Amino acid sequence: MSREKMQAAAKILREVAAGTSPVPWKASGNHLDGPKGAVAIAYQCFADARWMMLVDSGLAEPLANWLEDAADTWRQQVRESDGKHEECGGRVNDDDPDRCWCFEYPSAAAQHILDRAGRAEPAPV
Ligand SMILES: [Zn+2]
Secondary structure, three states: OOHHHHHHHHHHHHHHHHOOOOOOOEEEOOEEEEOOEEEEEOOOOHHHHHHHHHOOHHHHHHHHHHHHHHHHHHHHHEOOOOOEEOOOOOEOOOOOOOEOOOOHHHHHHHHHHHHHOOOOOOOOO
16 A cells, blocks of 8 residues: 555545535435435445445545545655654555554555545556
């Protein structure tokens, strides 16, 4: 994982959210509605509609900001030459026995977004 992936994921979140229906979305049974009407119908289970309600595009900006904050922290605290994180002394390389785990959650979120967006590697930001 890299700070570039966190930045790329933040960009994707903003781009995709900009094209969605207005929020907030509300779930009613398997229906998902927004201020301007129906957004989606969850065909398999009601929880799908509730999940989409929780993560409607109103979450994009705070999630993108969180990813960018983590990327900024990485830029400020991780030595580029060897990946050493000043705060914990670990290294940000996944296979290092003294691995840094400080960026685990934003890295996982960024990787999920990149995977779901069909981008194995981050696009230039
Ligand atoms: Zn660390």
